[in-house]
Amino acid sequence: MRRxxxxxxxxxxxxxxxxxxxxxxxxxxxxxxxxxxxxxxxxEDRARDISAGLRCVVCQNESIDESNxxxxxxxxxxxxxxxxxxxxxxxxxxxxxxxxxxxxxxxxPFKPSTWLLWFSPVLILAGGxxxxxxxxxRRDAEAPAAPAPLSDEEQTRLRALLTEAEGAAGTxxxxxxxxx
Amino acid sequence: MTRxxxxxxxxxxxxxxxxxxxxxxxxxxxxxxxxxxxQPLPAFALDGLPGRAPPLTDSAQLTGQVxxxxxFGSWCxxxxxxxxxxxxxxxxxxxxxxxxxxxDKPQATLRFLARHGDxxxxxxxxxxxxxxxxxxxxxxxxxxxxxxxxxxxxxxVGPITEDDWVDTLRPMIEDLQDG
Numbered sequence: 510m511r512r513x514x515x516x517x518x519x520x521x522x523x524x525x526x527x528x529x530x531x532x533x534x535x536x537x538x539x540x541x542x543x544x545x546x547x548x549x550x551x552x553e554d555r556a557r558d559i560s561a562g563l564r565c566v567v568c569q570n571e572s573i574d575e576s577n578x579x580x581x582x583x584x585x586x587x588x589x590x591x592x593x594x595x596x597x598x599x600x601x602x603x604x605x606x607x608x609x610x611x612x613x614x615x616x617x618p619f620k621p622s623t624w625l626l627w628f629s630p631v632l633i634l635a636g637g638x639x640x641x642x643x644x645x646x647r648r649d650a651e652a653p654a655a656p657a658p659l660s661d662e663e664q665t666r667l668r669a670l671l672t673e674a675e676g677a678a679g680t681x682x683x684x685x686x687x688x689x
Numbered sequence: 690m691t692r693x694x695x696x697x698x699x700x701x702x703x704x705x706x707x708x709x710x711x712x713x714x715x716x717x718x719x720x721x722x723x724x725x726x727x728q729p730l731p732a733f734a735l736d737g738l739p740g741r742a743p744p745l746t747d748s749a750q751l752t753g754q755v756x757x758x759x760x761f762g763s764w765c766x767x768x769x770x771x772x773x774x775x776x777x778x779x780x781x782x783x784x785x786x787x788x789x790x791x792x793d794k795p796q797a798t799l800r801f802l803a804r805h806g807d808x809x810x811x812x813x814x815x816x817x818x819x820x821x822x823x824x825x826x827x828x829x830x831x832x833x834x835x836x837x838x839x840x841x842x843x844x845x846v847g848p849i850t851e852d853d854w855v856d857t858l859r860p861m862i863e864d865l866q867d868g
Contacts, residue, residue, distance in 0.1 A: 566721075566827040579792050580827070583818040608731075608825040610724035 540577050540585075547589050556589045559601050563588070564615050572615055723833075723844035724825055730758075730839050731823035735813035738795050741802070745787050745813030752839035755865045757786045757832055757858075759809070760821060762793040763801035765829040771848035772805040778854060779808035784862045791815040791829070834858065836865045 541560075547553040560574035565581040573581040573588075584605070591601045605613045617623050659667065725731075730748055737744020745751075751758065759775065761768040779786050788809035790798040795814055802812075815821055824833065827846070834843035843861055845853060 579818070580821075583792075583822060587819065587822055605822075606724070608724055608822060609827070610721065610825075612721055 540573075540575050540581065542582070545582070545585055545589065547593070552589070552592050555598060556585070556592055559588050559592075559598055560585055562615050563602070563605060564613050566609060566613060717847075721827065721846070723841065725841050726844065728841055730833070730835055730841050731820075733820045733823060735789065735820060736816055738790070738799055738812050738814050741799065741807075741812060743811050745789065745811035748839070750811060751787065751835055752837070754837055755784045755862050756835050757784055757862075758824075758835060759786060759788050759833075760791060760824070760826050760829050760831045761788055762790055762829050763797040764793060767848045768801075768830045769805060771830050772808070774849050774851065774854060775808035776806045778849075779810075781859075783859055784866070785810040788812045789815055789820060791818050791821040791826070832858075834861060834865070836868075 541557070547556060557574060561572050563573045563584065565571045565573045565576035565578055565584070567578040567580045568576050571581070573584045587605075588601055591604060596604070602614065611618055611623075617626060619627055730751060732748045734748075735744075735746050737746060757778070761771075775786060786809055788811075790812065793814070798812075798814065802809075813820070824831075825844075830848055832845040832849060833841055834845075836842050842865060843858070845858065849858065
């Protein structure tokens with residue numbers, strides 16, 4: 510092993526190497542080890558696709574495709590073995606669901622026992638809408654109605670009061686007029 | 690009157706939410722119910738540990754009487770914590786206790802048993818870690834109760850405490866033995 514500073518030509522090489530790794534290197538995930546991968550690229554693609562939807566039962570919020578846990582590795586290898594044995598994608602998933610339950614699927618399946626889960630956003634929205642509708646309807650109903658028309662008696666009293674006020678106003682106005 | 694009730698509604702909603710939090714936060718998300726409960730135990734073939742007898746080599750060895758199967762590994766800290774309890778279970782002799790080591794190396798497993806005691810009747814060594822997946826194991830330790838017919842009756846996740854043994858597992862085993 511040589512030690513000491515690199516000759517000046519080397520940085521270029523290192524940069525080119527790094528660029529190459531970025532451009533052609535491994536895809537986003539680093540969890541899948543090269544020795545796990547299948548030789549058949551079509552099968553390997555299917556394996557990656559299935560793995561991305563399977564929960565790592567140790568780390569719980571990672572897929573087995575992303576997880577570095579030993580258990581995830583074992584499950585990735587199992588997925589590939591099942592594919593090699595001729596299983597369909599659905600068969601492979603079912604194999605793990607039979608052993609770990611629906612929990613192993615990152616996306617919960619749509620079935621009667623999960624309807625509440627899937628429909629709850631719609632139900633909550635509908636509930637909120639109904640509450641808002643009831644609230645506004647109620648508020649409009651309680652708004653003060655137009656006052657009842659005055660009775661004949663009230664009309665006469667009102668007229669009397671008005672003429673009285675006008676009379677008083679008339680004298681008030683006359684006063685400052687200075688007609689002395 | 691209805692107005693009164695409606696004005697308390699937000700408080701009620703908060704109380705219900707708090708109730709969910711109080712219960713939910715006490716649940717351990719790692720304690721998952723086993724999908725294999727009341728199903729026949731998966732068929733398997735295993736290796737034994739070199740130099741330790743008797744080995745657990747075949748799932749057929751688990752049928753015929755009520756038995757406990759404990760998944761463990763020398764790498765597992767909770768297993769060390771659980772081990773004294775397993776030694777006690779073996780000493781009580783209520784039912785055979787078998788062990789399956791996984792994600793381990795045989796020599797490491799043997800050292801682990803030499804150091805902390807060997808409470809097991811038969812021990813199998815899961816070379817490919819496939820048997821753990823067959824049992825739906827998510828970590829170690831996990832312990833299964835298997836009845837006479839070879840049906841999985843219970844799965845215990847995490848170390849068995851004295852309370853677990855006295856209140857749950859031992860009565861269950863005795864019930865199954867009578868049944």
